[in-house]
Amino acid sequence: RKEVEQDPGPFNVPEGATVAFNCTYSNSASQSFFWYRQDCRKEPKLLMSVYSSGNEDGRFTAQLNRASQYISLLIRDSKLSDSATYLCVVIHNTDKLIFGTGTRLQVFP
């Protein structure tokens, strides 16, 4: 079983829709959580951190559920430019980032 699991998608949604991705992690000792975004044929970039209390950045909301060991990302009012792969990232007690395989989002007009 992978340490970080994501539904690969693709999620195909119309502009303006709300879409949510989940990610589960297996190591209960995981300490920090993030979402990265990767555009097609580009490098990954940090999107946002995920805190137990929730974290909102404009149209994006990230949540952490430690008891169930999952992380979520909610995108409201989807834009065409949101089309990308979203990577769930977990850190244990080292400097290593553990990446999920990503969830692909395609927003259509």
Next chain:
Amino acid sequence: DAGVIQSPRHEVTEMGQEVTLRCKPISGHDYLFWYRQTMMRGLELLIYFNNNVPIDDSGMPEDRFSAKMPNASFSTLKIQPSEPRDSAVYFCASSPGGQENYEQYFGPGTRLTVT
């Protein structure tokens, strides 16, 4: 700052040949990471350095892979001999260390094809 620089951007080589990938991290960053990305396995950490010292190479697939960081501004990942299953995108990333170590800055990647 120019960001993380990788070369070459594309590499096509024949099985059995030696391949060397290069990376220049962001100046002042203490950490350097090498990743490999494929459709099947996603983004995998191969090795990482802290202050030019290899800390964890448990992700290096086998002895055919080696990585060096002779100074703070340069690192190489070498595959010798290369095999078709090594075909992937190889990313180098750097991070400042400390409390902000979770934000890794990736280079544009090297797309390797081994025929």
